[in-house]
Amino acid sequence: MTAKSTVDPKLLEILVCPVTKQALRYDEDAQELISEAAGLAYPIRDGIPIMLADEARPLEGDQKSD
Amino acid sequence: MANTSSNGTKGNAETDFGFQRVSKEEHSGLVAGVFDSVADRYDLMNDLMSGGLHRIWKQSLIDWIKPRPTTRLVDVAGGTGDVTFRFLERLNDLTNDQRPQIATICDPNAAMLQVARERALDKGYVGDIEFLEAPAEALPLPDRSADVCTISFGLRNVTDRAAGLAEMHRILEIGGHFLCLEFSPAIVPVLAPLYEAYSDRILPWLGEHIAGDREAYEYLVESIRRFPEPDALATEMAAAGFKNIKCRSMSGGIVAIHSGWRV
Numbered sequence: 001m002t003a004k005s006t007v008d009p010k011l012l013e014i015l016v017c018p019v020t021k022q023a024l025r026y027d028e029d030a031q032e033l034i035s036e037a038a039g040l041a042y043p044i045r046d047g048i049p050i051m052l053a054d055e056a057r058p059l060e061g062d063q064k065s066d
Numbered sequence: 067m068a069n070t071s072s073n074g075t076k077g078n079a080e081t082d083f084g085f086q087r088v089s090k091e092e093h094s095g096l097v098a099g100v101f102d103s104v105a106d107r108y109d110l111m112n113d114l115m116s117g118g119l120h121r122i123w124k125q126s127l128i129d130w131i132k133p134r135p136t137t138r139l140v141d142v143a144g145g146t147g148d149v150t151f152r153f154l155e156r157l158n159d160l161t162n163d164q165r166p167q168i169a170t171i172c173d174p175n176a177a178m179l180q181v182a183r184e185r186a187l188d189k190g191y192v193g194d195i196e197f198l199e200a201p202a203e204a205l206p207l208p209d210r211s212a213d214v215c216t217i218s219f220g221l222r223n224v225t226d227r228a229a230g231l232a233e234m235h236r237i238l239e240i241g242g243h244f245l246c247l248e249f250s251p252a253i254v255p256v257l258a259p260l261y262e263a264y265s266d267r268i269l270p271w272l273g274e275h276i277a278g279d280r281e282a283y284e285y286l287v288e289s290i291r292r293f294p295e296p297d298a299l300a301t302e303m304a305a306a307g308f309k310n311i312k313c314r315s316m317s318g319g320i321v322a323i324h325s326g327w328r329v
Contacts, residue, residue, distance in 0.1 A: 011168065011196045014211065018204035042206075048179055050199045051206035 084288030093225045100282040105177035107277040127247045135164045140212040143220025144171030147182035174201040202230035210239045218247040222289045231306035238328040246324040249290040257318045
């Protein structure tokens with residue numbers, strides 16, 4: 001169980017931000033689920049999305065491209 | 067527990083942790099500590115504490131769900147996965163080669179989810195279950211995305227019960243079924259003295275010697291006594307929007323299954 005498991009992208013598509021209930025963007029490289037509306041990035045650890053606002057990374061204030 | 071918002075109220079609002087009054091923020095942390103501490107021994111403790119009865123209670127829950135391969139199950143506070151595994155096992159009995167819908171286990175505790183995933187690997191269910199670390203009060207699932215939502219021995223530990231019930235109602239499809247399996251304080255009188263002695267003496271002893279955490283199991287006993295009686299819980303469920311609410315008591319009122327529908 002040391003291998004890093006990944007989440008099925010189809011499953012990630014149905015998840016919503018627990019704060020805003022809006023769709024999330026999956027950043028595969030960073031293994032994060034981004035909520036633009038809430039300004040939060042939810043980490044995915046060992047294949048389990050951590051959907052807790054308290055544990056999410058606040059997004060930087062600067063504009064993202066597209 | 068009135069006047070709660072769906073965002074999980076912050077600030078100085080208080081709630082029960084066993085018999086102590088604590089702030090809602092402290093409560094989440096204290097409950098997390100309990101489950102971090104007991105996750106490894108949780109399933110063994112369930113067998114020892116209930117004399118195996120929890121298996122029958124969970125089977126009764128699955129009976130009431132009547133799973134079909136198309137049923138989208140969300141198991142909130144799904145812990146080590148017991149209810150979800152039983153749900154999938156029931157579908158194995160029913161179907162030939164039709165794959166069931168993927169079931170979702172939500173739990174706010176990473177240690178419990180790790181145990182669930184290891185058990186899923188052992189049972190060959192790893193592709194059938196999605197694991198999400200999330201509390202009942204703020205589910206990361208869209209409106210009307212589940213056909214059945216269960217919470218088993220979990221609602222007692224939810225910090226903001228009204229918010230949790232509202233979220234579980236929100237994610238249910240119209241016609242979706244909510245079922246809560248939980249210890250009940252409404253014990254039949256003839257059993258009450260025995261149950262009380264068991265709760266006060268034997269459970270904490272088992273907690274100390276088997277799970278290595280006496281206080282976690284003292285918390286369990288106190289949280290059961292604090293949990294609303296079936297009628298009061300029915301009122302809370304109705305306030306969250308559930309209809310056709312029913313309650314089935316089992317084992318002399320030690321546990322109950324509370325059922326409600328989104329219509």
